[in-house]
Amino acid sequence: MKQFYNSKSLLRLSFLFVLLFSAITVLNSCKKDDDEEEFQDHMVKFEVKTTSGGEIITVVTQVGTTQNTIHSNPTAPLNSSWSSADMWVNSNQAQLNLDANAKLPDTDSELTINIWIDGEIAKTVKKKGKGVLEASLDYSFLEP
Incomplete structure (x- = not known):
């Protein structure tokens, strides 16, 4: 002791x-x-769909400040849905935008645009009606 x-x-x-x-x-x-970590990488995918008979005229995407016109040809519209390839986007890009317009045949026809983040739909917009309809949406990594 x-x-x-x-x-x-x-x-x-x-x-x-x-x-x-x-x-x-x-x-x-x-x-x-x-x-x-302040910023993280996320898997992002853009998607544009119409109901049967719809024709997608224009698709424009934007990641951060980089705008990309994917399709813009009124005389040769897309007759099926469109989706981007999966891409890695760092959250420091802050803003994602998706704009599309389509010619829809009936009053019950729908134009749907989605932004997928990490395998889940983060935001969606649906427009319903006949004729040329436009849909637009944005997503910010900075807003909860």
């Missing part, structure tokens, strides 16, 4: 405790830095 209260033993024990506490503190602070 006398050895435990020996000043050298207490000094060694105190030094060991301080060293262990410092190591744990440094490891925890590094771990928090890795977990709190």
Whole structure:
């Protein structure tokens, strides 16, 4: 018991405790830095669909500030649905936009546009009616 209260033993024990506490503190602070990434990559896909008989005239997408006109030909419309390839987009791009118009044959016809993020529909817009209808939607990674 006398050895435990020996000043050298207490000094060694105190030094060991301080060293262990410092190591744990440094490891925890590094771990928090890795977990709190500000921007993340997401799998994004754009989709435009019409009901039977609908003709897609124009599709325009935008990721961040880069606009891309995918299809714009009124004399040769798309007779089937359209979807982009899956693409990786970093959330620092902030904004995604999808615009489309289509010629629909009946009052019950629908134009549907979707933005998919990480395999789930993040936003959708449906327009119903006859004639040329336009649909537009946007998605921001910065808004919850």
